[in-house]
Amino acid sequence: MATATVAPSRLNLIGLDKSDYKGNPSTLCAGCGHDSISAQIIQVAFELGLKPENVIKLSGIGCSSKSPAYFLNRSHGLNAVHGRMPSVASGAMLANRNLTAIGVSGDGDTGSIGLGQFKHIIRRNVPMVYVIENNGVYGLTKGQFSATSDEGQKLKYYGDNEYPAVDLCMEAIVSGCGFVARSFAGDPKQVRPLLKAAFSFKGTAVLDIISPCVTFNNNPDSNKSYEWVRDHDSPLHDISFVPVREEITVEYEPGETKAVTMHDGAKIVLKKLAGEHDPTDRMAAIMLLERSRTDNVLTTGLIYYNPDRDTVQDSEGMVATALALLPDEKLRPARSTLEKIVAGLC
């Protein structure tokens, strides 16, 4: 079976140690799902050999949005205003298309105040890994319902939630997202290959990672709790990620596996567990999410994949060079051109 584990050497492909990817100590609650996601981001960036100086990490406001401080200290970070990380990320990726972007958001940041920007960054297909650390609750303001809280859910102070949940994977698919996955913070074996594949995807890759809030929303009846997910998780496939540099030695039986090729040639190998889900079938992906909702299960894995859309930089017809680094002569047209324009206006 193809594996994505690291070579025994302590250093990765670009000669960095795992500690070169670390961040500051977390200030989140002990046991927070977000911290295990940060750990996976560090692990994945190390294993992929990402150059940290070439990565930007962005977030909005909320518990989730604190986490970029806890990984990749050698990357530029930006903690934007609430719900508006997508626009800042879009601007940054227009300014320098050669960067690798990872955004971390939460269910409040993305599903409520930032829902519009979430859908529009997807619509423009701005290249970035967009992680939603979804705990179905407002943690930093001490436990209000969020847009992804389950209908009928109970919270200690705020009582019953009367409103249906927004399914952020569904929103992503209908907005035109080409990489939509769902996972669980407590399942690093699944989070890792999905994160790696997301980094290899040239477009907006959305990972909705259920990440229980140990303080405000870890009751067994919450569908964002450790206990509930363990009982209701319905993985679509066993997932392996095969970097472009490694040979695929798949031992899956024909008919049971599907290899999805990323933009850079890397592959994500999906071993079917049950059912017939084909992640390249948009209608099937939508049906799958709808069925999961009615069946009250949490379907995890790669839900939808479509590599065919242009990125925003290509749609805008931009040069390959980072706009931020253009030399002055590319920024200011020659004097003669102005004289010609002026003559035309006289």
Next chain:
Amino acid sequence: MSVIQSQVADILAGGNLGEVVNDFSMQIASANGSGSQTSNMVLVRALFRMGIPVSGKNLFPSNIQGLPTWYTIRCSRAGYVACQPSAPVVVLMNPETAVKDLAGLESGGVCFYSDDLKIDLSRQDVTYYPMPVKQLTNVPEVPRHLRTYIGNMVYVGVLAQVLKIEMGALEAALDWQFGGRTKLVNANLPTIKAAYEWAAANITKRDQYRVERMNATAGYMLVDGNAAGGLGSVYGGMTVTAWYPITPSTSLADEMSAFASKLRRDPDGKANYAIVQAEDELAAIGMVLGAGWAGARSMTTTSGPGISLMQEFLGFGYYAEIPAVIWNIQRVGPSTGMPTRVSQGDLFVCYYASHGDTKHICLLPGSVNECFEFGWRSLDIAEQYQTPVFVLSDLDLGMNQWMTKPFEYPAEPINRGKVLTAEQVEKNGFRRYADIDGDGIPYRTLPGTDHPRASYFTRGSGHDADARYTEEPEKYRDNLERLRRKIERAREHLPAPVVEMTAGAKIGIIGFGSTDPAIVEARDTLAASGVKTSYLRMRALPAAASVVDFVCSHERVYVVEINADGQLRQILQSDMPELAARLRPVCKLDGMPFTAAWIIGQINSQEQK
């Protein structure tokens, strides 16, 4: 030259007594979306081609089709381009407003009217000229679907004949208007000529108004401030623009896009810029700040409601110290207000944008030429100070055509501000918010800088000199104090006020932006009546020390601005509390541009108190 002087000059020039040559306004009343704008622009440019100083102002509704619109053209041999309180020549094309427009016509005025309008022609103090619009356009040569549109060319031809606008100038103007597209020129020109001939055969001139060739527009261009601002930005090296459509700023983005497409592409067609229409102004400013943070020369253009939406991000930009340029083409507020009318009412909301203690650099262009200059300069200032910079234009300056001297190529090289390279980080280290140079402006690195110590974390929450999160009172205060010093220091380094001191003047006038022509004209008229004034035109906030000197030098200083509260006056009063009583308001907000007559009336009545 004063009005009296110009009338004397008229007579000396050999004009008949009572004849008014090159010194009157005309107002064309039509329906929005009927195509009259093309006709009006042709008239303005034809007069300009005849060497006559001219200005055109469009008073249009917030509507695409059908509501009334008035276009005023002023010819002024003295070179005055502000609007006048009334126009003695009116052209009535709109049945909705014809009765009221005629009633408002001054005695001795001239009324051109489409002859299918049902209006009462009983006023005896007015000269009437009918125009057979239907007759001249319901002809086989004019395609049926274009008849309403081309009907507007009838008044062009009739006015030309009666007011003596040269046909050659009209043809050149038409050609310019359609960018030399022969098909369009040929669709319109025959109607102009037919109307011109019809008037020659059927109208006997009975009024006193006419134009004649001068040589006062050589070396000038006719262009609007939004086009100038867009073009200036292209020469300023704008690399990322994110914007959301809003009147009256949209044309800045459109013009910039057209210019950039011609001027800023590689031979293979790839763009050295990105201009993105955002989903709203929240996203527009977010993209601009993200781009500025990552090293783009980034900007947006908007108007009042957009500025309101951007507030939170503007505070973030100020506090996190991210360069950005925000054009605000001001329109009448509060709220939706009057989207197609002029205002200078956004000084407070820009100067003090966002919650908490903020103060922002604002540039105040007072001419189309300055729109161009501030287009490139604002991008330098934003990167130099690492902060959002506003350019406060307005609807009148932005959307109307103004005579202006040719744009001057940027005199200074592009300024990218204090950006450290990997080598510099290696050599000297990097502390993001430390005041190394004592000017309040820190050094920054761009994402992607290839050095392990080049990164930092940008946040709107409390941070220390090393960009680390902090809630420590001293560190928080130190950082805010440095920010305050940074902006304070800008006072003497921004575009300086333009000062015109008059010896012996006790009265000073302070203004900014599009009121400049009205103030200039008002001062000439006041001078002719023995009232001496000095004039200071602000070009930036925070204000330079020379503004204080100016106020010190005058007993009374009138602050002229198109808003209800006297916002500039209040800002200046807080800068110089000991002189506050000297600053007096000349302000109002009703959507109309200021006239010299109104400013004179305000100053005279306050002087008499």
